[in-house]
Amino acid sequence: MQIFVNGQAQSVECPNDLKSLLQQLGYRGETFAVALNGDFVPRENYLHIELKDGDALDVVAPVVGG
């Protein structure tokens, strides 16, 4: 299955849900947030989100800003 992670195409093993995809990608802890196809996904919903081929995932973390 191909998924776009932060704009880059990646082949991943078909995950059960968003939580397992994030684990597969190596995201740990709670210092990140996620949007799927441009829409925010609350952390408590990760287990309930199924993914499909071509989905676009954005994973963001704190950075400095003005």
Place this chain on the structure above:
Amino acid sequence: MWWRRWSVDDSKRLIMNEQLNLYGKNFNSRLLVGTALYPSPAIMRESVEASGAEIITLSLRRQSPEQQQGKMIWDYIRESGCQLLPNTAGCRTPREVIALAEMSREIFQTDWLKLEVIGDDYNLQPDPYGLIEAARELVKRGFKVLPYCTDDLVVCRRLLDVGCEVLMPWGAPIGTGQGLLNKYNLQTLRERLPDVPLIIDAGIGAPSQAAEAMEMGFDAVLLNTAIAKAQNPVVMAQSFRLAVEAGRSAHAAGLMVKRQTASPSTPTLDMPFWQQSSSKALQD
């Protein structure tokens, strides 16, 4: 001595008692600072402390699992005790803003948001239509929205209409250090919206410009580049703190009214030699 009756300590107390109130929260400092562009995280940290700021801006960006920058920034920010003001820098549409705002709220655990919707790449001018649309939705979702906007009175009024309680008009485009470019518009905003907290955001390049904004009656100043890009950011942060305090107390003290012509400050009555020199001039 008679002048000792009104001491510097009294003045300090007067200034300190006058707190900045934003969305029901009080702050002693009227200087808000950004966390970007510093030579190092350590200098950023020291500069924020020297500025005395109690509100700091930050942002969110894409990050791979290997990067640890997010955790480092977050660790410092948690320790700082400052009110966090996440921004939506780089967003061009209300949809992008809403997604980024929700992600910010989840990570930073705050409803406060510096709303940015950029309408032009060249001068990073805020898009007024996108701002109003995004602000309306964000307020409905419970955000405390501080929009970075232009100095247009009507746009500012529309932002208030949709529920913004604080406005952040630009002094000049972001990162230019040009100071207060359109004083007529800014003065108009101040006069027409006397009860709205107005924070000059962006374009301030020197402490004197920050002091000027405060003398004009603005409630606070938000800046980043002017401190971060100084040769000595820590000392510059302190300079801005002093300038903002001086400008605010000068505004409270009441500036003199400008005059078109000179007016001697030393008494002219009983000026010696006056008659002689006039007589001599007549003889000559």
